[in-house]
Amino acid sequence: MNSHSDEEITSAPKGNFIHKEIDKDLEAGKNGGAVLTRFPPEPNGYLHIGHAKSICLNFGLAQTYKGACNLRFDDTNPSKEEVEYVDSIMEDIRWLGFEWNGEPHYASDYFDQLFEWAVKLIKAGKAYVDDQSAEVIASQKGTPTQPGTESPFRNRSVEENLDLFNRMKNGEFKEGEKVLRAKIDMASSNMHLRDPLMYRIMHKAHHRTGDKWCIYPMYDFAHGQSDFLEGITHSICTLEFEVHRPLYNWFLDQVIEGEPTPERRPRQIEFARLNLNYTVMSKRRLLELVQKQIVEGWDDPRMPTISGLRRRGYTAESIRLFAERVGVAKRDNIIDVALLEHCLREDLNKKSPRVNAVLDPVKLILTNYPQDQVEWMEAENNPEDEQQGSRTIPFSGELYIERNDFMEEPPKKFFRLGPGREVRLKNGYIIQCQDFKKDANGEVEVIYCTYDPETRSGMPQSNRKVKGTLHWVSASQSVPAEVRLYDRLFMDEDPSGHPDKDFKEFLNPDSLKILTNCRVEPSLKEAATLDHFQFQRLGYFCVDKNSTPEKLVFNRTVSLKDTWARLSK
RNA sequence: UGUCCCGUGGUGUAAUGGUAACACACCUGGUUUUGGUCCAGGCGUUUAAGGUUCGAGUCCUUACGGGACAACCA
Numbered sequence: 001m002n003s004h005s006d007e008e009i010t011s012a013p014k015g016n017f018i019h020k021e022i023d024k025d026l027e028a029g030k031n032g033g034a035v036l037t038r039f040p041p042e043p044n045g046y047l048h049i050g051h052a053k054s055i056c057l058n059f060g061l062a063q064t065y066k067g068a069c070n071l072r073f074d075d076t077n078p079s080k081e082e083v084e085y086v087d088s089i090m091e092d093i094r095w096l097g098f099e100w101n102g103e104p105h106y107a108s109d110y111f112d113q114l115f116e117w118a119v120k121l122i123k124a125g126k127a128y129v130d131d132q133s134a135e136v137i138a139s140q141k142g143t144p145t146q147p148g149t150e151s152p153f154r155n156r157s158v159e160e161n162l163d164l165f166n167r168m169k170n171g172e173f174k175e176g177e178k179v180l181r182a183k184i185d186m187a188s189s190n191m192h193l194r195d196p197l198m199y200r201i202m203h204k205a206h207h208r209t210g211d212k213w214c215i216y217p218m219y220d221f222a223h224g225q226s227d228f229l230e231g232i233t234h235s236i237c238t239l240e241f242e243v244h245r246p247l248y249n250w251f252l253d254q255v256i257e258g259e260p261t262p263e264r265r266p267r268q269i270e271f272a273r274l275n276l277n278y279t280v281m282s283k284r285r286l287l288e289l290v291q292k293q294i295v296e297g298w299d300d301p302r303m304p305t306i307s308g309l310r311r312r313g314y315t316a317e318s319i320r321l322f323a324e325r326v327g328v329a330k331r332d333n334i335i336d337v338a339l340l341e342h343c344l345r346e347d348l349n350k351k352s353p354r355v356n357a358v359l360d361p362v363k364l365i366l367t368n369y370p371q372d373q374v375e376w377m378e379a380e381n382n383p384e385d386e387q388q389g390s391r392t393i394p395f396s397g398e399l400y401i402e403r404n405d406f407m408e409e410p411p412k413k414f415f416r417l418g419p420g421r422e423v424r425l426k427n428g429y430i431i432q433c434q435d436f437k438k439d440a441n442g443e444v445e446v447i448y449c450t451y452d453p454e455t456r457s458g459m460p461q462s463n464r465k466v467k468g469t470l471h472w473v474s475a476s477q478s479v480p481a482e483v484r485l486y487d488r489l490f491m492d493e494d495p496s497g498h499p500d501k502d503f504k505e506f507l508n509p510d511s512l513k514i515l516t517n518c519r520v521e522p523s524l525k526e527a528a529t530l531d532h533f534q535f536q537r538l539g540y541f542c543v544d545k546n547s548t549p550e551k552l553v554f555n556r557t558v559s560l561k562d563t564w565a566r567l568s569k
Numbered sequence: 570u571g572u573c574c575c576g577u578g579g580u581g582u583a584a585u586g587g588u589a590a591c592a593c594a595c596c597u598g599g600u601u602u603u604g605g606u607c608c609a610g611g612c613g614u615u616u617a618a619g620g621u622u623c624g625a626g627u628c629c630u631u632a633c634g635g636g637a638c639a640a641c642c643a
């Protein structure tokens with residue numbers, strides 16, 4: 001009878017503190033029960049994993065409350081912003097699996113309205129034009145512990161302010177000559193309330209409004225009002241804007257004053273931004289990596305950008321899962337990148353086919369295998385998912401195995417090949433090492449083994465227990481490939497914790513290793529760009545965007561959890 | 570020295586004032602034709618001290634610790 005409310009109770013999401021705040025607002029009947037969030041990037045760089053957290057939060061909130069989420073470009077500073085960034089941001093959001101509400105919005109859409117509101121503040125005696133230089137204004141601001149002093153221009157008449165502001169707009173002044181400030185309280189304990197700047201002069205073309213404007217609003221004068229104009233109900237941002245909230249509300253109060261009570265009034269809620277160990281997240285630093293060509297570009301697979309992660313082989317699902325697992329709170333946090341990697345493995349484990357590849361090949365000859373014989377062995381594509389079926393792979397008397405799968409003098413816990421030892425070749429036969437040959441440098445050149453014909457995979461005798469199982473490819477049927485092993489870019493756990501130092505000190509010299517002699521099974525010839533695979537026992541790989549049918553290139557997305565690596569440590 | 574925010578295992582996130590839970594990491598063991606996956610178990614009594622209460626991670630006070638704020642950036 002009352003199944004509706006039962007359902008609501010049982011299906012109620014756990015929810016973070018933001019859900020609770022929204023629930024409170026809803027219960028109080030605010031905003032007519034609407035929930036409209038927004039994701040407001042400044043188009044001055046590419047989106048990174050930290051933005052992904054914010055995107056998942058804002059769009060996720062919209063989904064759970066059956067509301068919507070706007071995309072708004074916070075483009076109030078033409079000196080930093082470019083169309084390239086606008087495009088990449090939209091692509092990345094879509095790739096993550098989200099669709100914004102209607103058309104994208106731009107703070108620059110509201111320049112006319114903001115100008116009018118500025119005039120309104122001037123007329124109300126709440127804003128004034130200041131002729132002083134940036135340095136003088138800064139020195140009058142005081143410090144967090146000492147009050148500021150008032151500008152000598154603070155008490156200009158409304159008429160003079162109006163005239164000056166219009167002339168600012170009309171381009172009569174040079175950059176830095178004048179600014180418009182809000183008249184609040186130079187003694188406030190909150191620095192942001194000490195007559196903050198509303199407009200500055202910039203004789204720069206804007207990527208959308210062109211040369212129409214030469215004065216541009218500051219973030220504080222644009223953001224809250226943009227939220228208000230769009231009908232945003234919950235304006236979710238990161239912790240550093242906490243001290244801006246009184247100003248956010250102050251501007252809204254001024255703008256609304258004298259108007260009928262608005263249907264919706266936006267409310268700013270702050271949460272702690274994402275930090276990942278071994279990872280630099282600041283846009284300034286990432287831009288530096290790109291400009292100094294320490295990385296190939298914004299989508300370099302070592303970058304924490306969404307496009308970099310994508311090229312590295314991260315799936316959108318894994319990033320959404322990660323965003324869910326890191327949670328949302330107000331505590332400063334440093335998430336272990338191992339969690340990100342875990343989320344990826346969890347997703348890739350169930351969807352990526354297992355294939356054979358040998359990264360560092362050494363030849364293995366089966367001395368008792370019929371010459372020129374080729375057998376096609378059946379191999380499951382994914383033991384985690386029968387639906388993915390199976391394929392056949394060529395087996396012959398001349399194979400390649402991984403160089404480090406053979407040891408001349410194996411230590412105790414080494415389960416793989418050594419003189420006299422037996423191992424299974426995955427999907428093949430059990431073999432025994434009889435002999436090996438070294439080259440002039442003392443490197444193992446060829447390993448000679450015998451195979452046991454009764455132990456072919458699937459045969460009755462094949463159940464015999466052996467300690468190890470190796471992956472392999474047939475020497476003549478396998479195809480050459482280049483494999484790029486990416487590691488973390490920084491060695492320091494907290495590279496952003498040393499703001500004064502040149503971060504080059506913390507770069508990991510092994511962040512990229514290019515292996516050119518790899519061999520992969522023939523089925524990979526037809527691999528499509530960005531498809532991901534689990535290379536048996538080696539990790540998850542994807543085809544790099546620069547790969548061609550003539551030259552296969554793979555990126556290592558993430559390694560398998562490697563117990564042997566830990567044992568040998 | 571001011572204002573604001575935050576203190577729960579190694580790392581994160583939970584817990585109508587009522588037995589501290591989940592995930593990652595780590596450690597043990599089991600299954601396995603991947604040293605993967607999967608399964609089972611182990612690892613904290615909530616920064617400290619007071620107070621309110623039958624009962625406090627949760628409320629109050631103080632201390633201590635961490636963070637933010639002094640761009641014509643967002």
